[in-house]
Amino acid sequence: MRSVPSLLSMIDEPKAPAPTVMPWDYIRMRREAAGLSIEQAAEPFWHRKEHRADVERNFQRIETVGFRVKRLWDMSRSFRLNLTVYRQLCDTPPDMHPRLCLACGWDEWSAQLDAEGFDCTWSDADPQICTRCEQLRRPLFEQRLPNFHPTHTPHGGHQIAA
């Protein structure tokens, strides 16, 4: 009788599943990787003061857990985000999501330079993250509870009375 490898030896050791990046996580990761607060990310999108609150509210909404936008606007004025990736995160089950850096949300179809000026790639030391995040020691994103709503956290903290 031919010896066959035991079925168990052919199955990978069970690992803790990698956290799933959801659309709202993706937007937040890309914004934070660009070093922007919600207010800063929103700023290029309003020109009249009376629109500011609305625009900022929209930026908060898209990071709210459970929120998916049918047609996301072009974010490139404030930070870089791959709209195709966003769509896939919205429309496909987690096991079909594209591979993303779990610290900054980078995808391999998007050009990004690492901290040394080379093209970003997957880290050898930790394939869950990109080389830029490895160099910057950026922590992995944290999954949030369904009732999470991004808060106003302006840099500097003080609100200036107009």
Ligand SMILES: [Zn+2]
């Ligand atoms: Zn990264």
